[in-house]
Amino acid sequence: MTGITIKNSAGKVxxxxxxxxxxxxxxxxxxxxxxxxxxxxxxxGKTQYYIIVPLVTTGVTGKLPGVTLSGSTLSWAYxxxxxxxxxxxANARIYYGYY
Amino acid sequence: MPQxxxxxxxxxxxxxxxxxxxxxxxxxxxxxxSSWTRRTLKSAQLDPTxxxxxxxxxxxxxxxxxxQVWSFTVTNxxxxxxxxxxxxxxxxxxxxxxxxxxxxxxxxxxxxFYCFDLMADNIAGSPYLKTYDSSGVLTFNxxxxxxxxxxxxxxxxxxxxxxxxxVQTAYTGGVFAGRQDDDNxxxxxxxxxxxxxxxxxxxxxxxxxxxxxxxxxxxxxPTPIAYAVIExxxxxxxxxxxxxxxSAGTTLTTGVAPRPSGWYSVPxxxxxxxxxxxxxxxxxxxx
Numbered sequence: 001m002t003g004i005t006i007k008n009s010a011g012k013v014x015x016x017x018x019x020x021x022x023x024x025x026x027x028x029x030x031x032x033x034x035x036x037x038x039x040x041x042x043x044x045g046k047t048q049y050y051i052i053v054p055l056v057t058t059g060v061t062g063k064l065p066g067v068t069l070s071g072s073t074l075s076w077a078y079x080x081x082x083x084x085x086x087x088x089x090a091n092a093r094i095y096y097g098y099y
Numbered sequence: 100m101p102q103x104x105x106x107x108x109x110x111x112x113x114x115x116x117x118x119x120x121x122x123x124x125x126x127x128x129x130x131x132x133s134s135w136t137r138r139t140l141k142s143a144q145l146d147p148t149x150x151x152x153x154x155x156x157x158x159x160x161x162x163x164x165x166x167q168v169w170s171f172t173v174t175n176x177x178x179x180x181x182x183x184x185x186x187x188x189x190x191x192x193x194x195x196x197x198x199x200x201x202x203x204x205x206x207x208x209x210x211x212f213y214c215f216d217l218m219a220d221n222i223a224g225s226p227y228l229k230t231y232d233s234s235g236v237l238t239f240n241x242x243x244x245x246x247x248x249x250x251x252x253x254x255x256x257x258x259x260x261x262x263x264x265x266v267q268t269a270y271t272g273g274v275f276a277g278r279q280d281d282d283n284x285x286x287x288x289x290x291x292x293x294x295x296x297x298x299x300x301x302x303x304x305x306x307x308x309x310x311x312x313x314x315x316x317x318x319x320x321p322t323p324i325a326y327a328v329i330e331x332x333x334x335x336x337x338x339x340x341x342x343x344x345x346s347a348g349t350t351l352t353t354g355v356a357p358r359p360s361g362w363y364s365v366p367x368x369x370x371x372x373x374x375x376x377x378x379x380x381x382x383x384x385x386x
Binding site for chain 1: 111112115120149152179180190193194202224228245246247248249250308309312348366369
């Protein structure tokens with residue numbers, strides 16, 4: 001078996017580098033508007049994922065983008081009712097990585 | 100670039116310290132915070148598609164009424180994400196100084212959260228392994244439990260609209276699940292839930308990066324009502340589940356008979372993908 005393990009002073013394993021750990025590859029800020037980027041491929045055998053973090057206070061009216069990851073294309077768009085509801089496109093950072 | 104790369108004997112990558120890792124910063128149970136009143140149309144002749152024509156939702160202390168909200172707060176986080184064990188739909192977050200509070204509907208005090216953030220050099224203790232990228236940004240800190248995604252899942256689409264009103268099941272293969280049935284139009288709630296079976300006996304937590312919204316007609320009480328629903332995902336022992344459940348502080352419409360109970364206007368143009376983790380090796384409660 002390859003890898004290293006790290007335990008805390010109580011003997012609990014905190015890191016087991018014989019297992020897969022999810023890692024981020026990069027991020028993109030939406031600026032509150034739809035868009036898309038091409039992202040680098042994951043290492044062999046890895047699966048890509050994305051997470052979304054708002055960069056502004058969303059309250060209950062700030063809407064996060066709907067994000068899709070298709071092949072090497074990461075795209076996002078905002079969709080909500082606009083007429084008098086007070087919703088807005090929350091600027092958000094989309095992190096992408098692999099596990 | 101200084102980096103530590105760990106590979107398995109077959110050459111496949113296990114770990115690369117040049118990439119930033121997410122780590123656990125807090126875990127615990129959600130706590131009831133308040134209930135958000137439902138919004139009603141100010142006058143019957145007004146245009147319901149205009150949000151300005153609806154009353155405002157207010158936050159009140161009424162644990163059995165209205166749309167109950169369960170919350171937790173994380174401080175000094177940079178880019179936190181939240182995994183749940185047990186039902187919950189994220190309705191938004193409020194930021195105050197260095198604190199972020201997350202608000203969930205359709206949850207309970209039995210709902211567990213696991214909050215992860217970009218690893219940071221802000222936890223005391225030893226021994227440790229910390230790594231930094233060439234610009235001095237911490238990429239790994241062994242004092243934090245790392246995020247280890249076990250898999251991802253995209254929920255199925257809704258059934259085709261049927262009948263005169265286009266009623267749907269929000270997930271093909273989903274089930275109706277009553278949540279609160281108390282003959283009260285202000286608090287009646289129902290879910291459409293879709294269960295995904297994973298390994299039996301293993302507890303999972305799930306994170307939904309973004310959510311869709313739709314509406315439901317609820318005929319549990321004597322007065323049929325319509326209200327908005329929001330999507331959520333959560334883990335449980337043996338799998339994960341998706342749901343569409345009441346949006347907190349939703350609009351409320353009465354007089355919707357004879358529309359059948361079910362879901363309406365479920366978006367199909369794009370779908371979120373839930374990530375899930377196993378909770379067994381994560382400290383709880385923590386932080």
